[in-house]
Amino acid sequence: MIQGISGAAGVAIGKAFVLPSWEWDLPDQKMDVVDLAKEFERLYEGIRTSRNEIETIKQEFNEVVGPEESSIFDAHLAILEDPVFMSEIQGIIERQYKAAEVAVKEAIDHFVTMFDLLDDEYMKERALDIKDVGNRLLKHLLGAPEITLPSDTQPYILVAKELSPSQLAHLNPNYVLGIVTLIGGKTSHSAIMARALGIPMVSGLENSVNLPVQTGDTLIINGDEGTVYVNPSEKMMEKYTRIRNQQQRKKEQLQVLAEVDAVTKDGTIMNLAANISSTKELEMALRHGAKGVGLFRTEFLYMDRPTFPTIEEQYEVYRHVVERAGGQSVVIRTLDIGGDKQLDYFPLAEEDNPFLGYRAIRISLDLKDLFKAQLTAILRASVHGKVKIMYPMISSIDEIREANQVLREAMKDLDQQGIAYDKDIQIGIMIEVPAAVVIADLLAAEVDFFSIGTNDLVQYVLAVDRMNEQIAHLYHPFHPSILRMLKMTADAAHTAGIDISVCGELAGDERAVPIWLELGIHNLSMSPQSLLRVKHRLLNTCAEDAKAVAKSCTSMSKSHDIEAKLEEFIEENAERLN
Numbered sequence: 001m002i003q004g005i006s007g008a009a010g011v012a013i014g015k016a017f018v019l020p021s022w023e024w025d026l027p028d029q030k031m032d033v034v035d036l037a038k039e040f041e042r043l044y045e046g047i048r049t050s051r052n053e054i055e056t057i058k059q060e061f062n063e064v065v066g067p068e069e070s071s072i073f074d075a076h077l078a079i080l081e082d083p084v085f086m087s088e089i090q091g092i093i094e095r096q097y098k099a100a101e102v103a104v105k106e107a108i109d110h111f112v113t114m115f116d117l118l119d120d121e122y123m124k125e126r127a128l129d130i131k132d133v134g135n136r137l138l139k140h141l142l143g144a145p146e147i148t149l150p151s152d153t154q155p156y157i158l159v160a161k162e163l164s165p166s167q168l169a170h171l172n173p174n175y176v177l178g179i180v181t182l183i184g185g186k187t188s189h190s191a192i193m194a195r196a197l198g199i200p201m202v203s204g205l206e207n208s209v210n211l212p213v214q215t216g217d218t219l220i221i222n223g224d225e226g227t228v229y230v231n232p233s234e235k236m237m238e239k240y241t242r243i244r245n246q247q248q249r250k251k252e253q254l255q256v257l258a259e260v261d262a263v264t265k266d267g268t269i270m271n272l273a274a275n276i277s278s279t280k281e282l283e284m285a286l287r288h289g290a291k292g293v294g295l296f297r298t299e300f301l302y303m304d305r306p307t308f309p310t311i312e313e314q315y316e317v318y319r320h321v322v323e324r325a326g327g328q329s330v331v332i333r334t335l336d337i338g339g340d341k342q343l344d345y346f347p348l349a350e351e352d353n354p355f356l357g358y359r360a361i362r363i364s365l366d367l368k369d370l371f372k373a374q375l376t377a378i379l380r381a382s383v384h385g386k387v388k389i390m391y392p393m394i395s396s397i398d399e400i401r402e403a404n405q406v407l408r409e410a411m412k413d414l415d416q417q418g419i420a421y422d423k424d425i426q427i428g429i430m431i432e433v434p435a436a437v438v439i440a441d442l443l444a445a446e447v448d449f450f451s452i453g454t455n456d457l458v459q460y461v462l463a464v465d466r467m468n469e470q471i472a473h474l475y476h477p478f479h480p481s482i483l484r485m486l487k488m489t490a491d492a493a494h495t496a497g498i499d500i501s502v503c504g505e506l507a508g509d510e511r512a513v514p515i516w517l518e519l520g521i522h523n524l525s526m527s528p529q530s531l532l533r534v535k536h537r538l539l540n541t542c543a544e545d546a547k548a549v550a551k552s553c554t555s556m557s558k559s560h561d562i563e564a565k566l567e568e569f570i571e572e573n574a575e576r577l578n
């Protein structure tokens with residue numbers, strides 16, 4: 001058994017597919033050649049095989065994830081036919097009498113260095129493609145083992161050293177039974193997405209430098225406990241098959257609640273909205289009865305593409321989401337890159353503390369044209385339903401005012417062009433930086449609503465990096481300091497008479513239900529996968545009893561005692577699922 005961290009709940013059983021490492025070492029032996037014709041023949045054979053391989057992968061991707069994502073491989077095919085790249089390789093073989101693999105390696109290095117030096121994001125992106133194609137060619141020349149993608153008829157457990165949110169965005173949840181990564185914590189964005197898609201995930205494997213798993217191994221992953229079993233015994237298989245089937249049954253039982261209102265036994269109504277980052281997740285949220293979207297993480301619209309999306313492209317996506325929400329409100333959060341979210345075509349400078357660095361609203365206020373383009377697209381979509389705008393990572397009044405200034409400019413441009421938008425669009429902010437909590441009363445005077453982002457708030461208040469698995473045991477959302485911060489924020493919002501919601505992962509934790517009731521927070525936004533479980537908890541809770549429990553938690557001094565109290569309340573008062 002290998003111990004890791006729970007990334008997303010649930011048990012998965014299946015064959016492993018290990019995402020290959022994509023770097024090849026050249027053997028040490030001398031690589032000069034005498035027979036040029038033979039070397040060219042090896043090169044051409046390598047190119048033919050690479051081309052066939054890319055075409056097959058493209059086809060497989062197309063069937064599994066659709067044509068949009070598979071088009072990246074067209075760019076790869078074009079590089080294999082690129083005369084400049086090819087003549088560089090041929091030149092090295094011909095003039096320097098070097099072996100084909102050495103020539104390919106040198107050509108990759110040459111172009112990658114050259115493109116990296118250019119101050120052009122598009123060319124930097126091309127450098128990555130060249131590296132990818134060059135490595136494929138090298139693999140064939142070196143006779144390195146075949147990498148085959150799992151077939152689309154065979155679901156698999158994806159095993160990777162590290163998985164970026166953009167890689168995860170490409171996966172088809174129907175074929176990925178589970179995910180195991182060496183690196184990453186519970187609130188990494190990959191884990192959040194895995195939870196949204198209902199894919200069990202274990203990350204941050206203890207003491208593992210290399211992946212302890214090979215493609216084809218049978219795996220059991222227990223996303224609830226963060227454990228992985230490689231080639232388990234028959235007894236273990238039986239045990240976990242039983243657990244998995246039971247979990248499946250629970251899910252089916254909960255599904256019945258999708259159409260039911262979220263209301264406590266004594267009549268307190270909660271609005272349960274969804275956090276989404278893609279239209280794929282929106283569909284999942286709607287199936288699980290979401291009342292609108294409380295957090296649309298728009299950064300995923302900016303990922304997996306060669307350039308920033310145009311206003312038109314963004315508008316189409318926002319409009320689609322707003323229309324599908326059918327009159328329920330959609331809170332669109334402006335770009336929140338930095339931290340663990342990167343764009344290939346806009347590399348951010350390396351930082352010692354990326355979560356404390358160039359991130360979110362700080363980038364938007366630095367790159368105002370980019371920000372204005374996004375606001376314009378959101379404004380245009382606002383005529384199709386009930387749209388709200390939310391700024392991330394706010395820590396001062398100045399940031400809100402500066403952001404609103406850009407918004408006013410976007411509005412003015414639309415007015416001049418005669419394009420309609422919602423002139424009364426609501427503006428809100430994420431409360432996720434401790435400074436914002438402390439001055440919540442001042443911030444409340446500037447905005448229409450608050451949404452508490454507990455994921456960042458917890459990491460900033462406790463000084464515990466949400467990505468660092470070594471200190472994951474110190475990441476305590478139920479820490480007394482967090483409970484106090486939640487109360488300060490809720491009180492400030494109530495006093496100012498503005499709306500307040502919670503959209504961090506804590507909103508989807510059923511143990512926290514008494515806290516929201518006690519604080520008078522009636523809007524929650526969560527991963528689509530948590531909606532029905534939290535609703536089930538609410539339906540089985542008496543608000544008055546829950547408030548008393550939450551109140552008693554405020555006088556406790558240890559996170560563990562608070563958690564135990566909240567868990568005890570669930571045990572005692574609520575009907576359990578079978």
Ligand code: PEP
Nearest residue numbers: 432453454455456503504
């Ligand atoms: C949060 O910080 O709680 C939040 C919802 O934002 P994100 O997880 O996207 O940083």
Ligand code: MG
Nearest residue numbers: 432453455456
């Ligand atoms: Mg955040």
